Amino acid sequence: MGYLNERLGIRFPIFQGGMANIATGEFAAAISNAGGLGIIAAGGMTPEVLLENIRRCRSLTQKPFGVNIMLMHPAVEEQAEIAAREQVPVITTGAGNPGKYLPRWKEAGCLVFPVVPSVALARRMEAAGADGVIAEGTESGGHVGELTTMALVPQVVDAVKVPVIAAGGIADGRQLMAAFALGAAGAQVGTCLLVSEECPIHTAYKEAVVKAGDTDTIVTGRIAGVPVRILKNKMAREYVKREKAGAEKLELEQYTLGSLRKAVFDGDVQNGSLMAGQVAGMCREIRPARVILEELWEGYLRAKEGVYP
Numbered sequence: 581m582g583y584l585n586e587r588l589g590i591r592f593p594i595f596q597g598g599m600a601n602i603a604t605g606e607f608a609a610a611i612s613n614a615g616g617l618g619i620i621a622a623g624g625m626t627p628e629v630l631l632e633n634i635r636r637c638r639s640l641t642q643k644p645f646g647v648n649i650m651l652m653h654p655a656v657e658e659q660a661e662i663a664a665r666e667q668v669p670v671i672t673t674g675a676g677n678p679g680k681y682l683p684r685w686k687e688a689g690c691l692v693f694p695v696v697p698s699v700a701l702a703r704r705m706e707a708a709g710a711d712g713v714i715a716e717g718t719e720s721g722g723h724v725g726e727l728t729t730m731a732l733v734p735q736v737v738d739a740v741k742v743p744v745i746a747a748g749g750i751a752d753g754r755q756l757m758a759a760f761a762l763g764a765a766g767a768q769v770g771t772c773l774l775v776s777e778e779c780p781i782h783t784a785y786k787e788a789v790v791k792a793g794d795t796d797t798i799v800t801g802r803i804a805g806v807p808v809r810i811l812k813n814k815m816a817r818e819y820v821k822r823e824k825a826g827a828e829k830l831e832l833e834q835y836t837l838g839s840l841r842k843a844v845f846d847g848d849v850q851n852g853s854l855m856a857g858q859v860a861g862m863c864r865e866i867r868p869a870r871v872i873l874e875e876l877w878e879g880y881l882r883a884k885e886g887v888y889p
């Protein structure tokens with residue numbers, strides 16, 4: 581048993597990524613029951629809905645689970661307080677610096693793992709009392725930083741003493757092995773779980789991930805300061821065209837407003853924002869979450885013995 585498994589009471593040292601508007605209490609429970617750490621994404625939920633999802637998750641699993649707080653959310657203060665009051669076992673954060681919430685979460689007994697895109701934020705989070713950090717490379721889907729997982733993870737590992745979880749570009753056993761080789765204590769995965777049977781996104785979104793190739797993602801919003809990796813489609817091409825033509829940030833925001841929900845709930849694969857990482861090209865089948873996680877782990881064990889793939 582590794583350090584993270586023991587500390588958290590999970591079978592595999594694998595976190596499920598936040599995934600706003602996607603990761604419900606039911607989905608998080610399915611991932612926890614499959615041996616990973618399921619995580620409810622507060623992004624896209626009102627505080628009341630977050631509370632319902634935490635209760636639903638608890639009713640569906642005896643295993644530990646987490647809540648991801650997306651720090652750009654307008655109701656972030658209330659969500660942060662709900663996570664503390666409910667004493668959720670693990671809190672992860674994304675898209676900002678959660679420093680002001682850390683004392684409250686620690687007082688409530690939660691284990692806190694902020695996503696960090698840089699060494700500087702990793703150091704600050706360790707000093708503020710984080711239990712570990714998630715070093716997420718730009719290969720990830722959704723809101724991304726600049727550095728790749730390969731460059732970021734070892735630099736964060738060298739800079740902090742707390743455990744580092746690698747994220748971005750991990751979908752099979754070879755990549756998990758590589759994450760451990762870089763000094764990570766575990767991995768966080770999102771894209772490979774988008775194609776799980778339990779994932780509540782529209783089938784058309786899942787099929788678009790299954791069909792995607794290696795070069796089929798693009799980062800929109802770099803100029804507006806909100807870089808988001810999505811599958812290439814009509815919406816992505818139009819966004820990038822407007823961005824290059826010097827469109828106002830407000831116009832771009834209005835254009836993307838609600839586009840993630842269009843993809844997730846309506847299955848609109850042309851006008852929706854289909855967030856996915858660069859490993860979409862390796863996610864070829866829709867399978868139960870348990871099978872995906874077990875294969876990831878067994879692939880790692882084989883890779884460790886020098887058997888590829």
Ligand code: TUI
Binds near residue numbers: 623652677721808
């Ligand atoms: O947060 C994510 N991925 C996400 S959030 C999301 S919802 C959304 N939708 C549209 C626009 C924006 C968000 C979809 N995917 N990953 C974790 C992550 N955190 N990536 C990058 C960061 C990050 C960036 C800057 C974390 C901290 C940070 O710090 C800035 C500071 O204040 O120091």
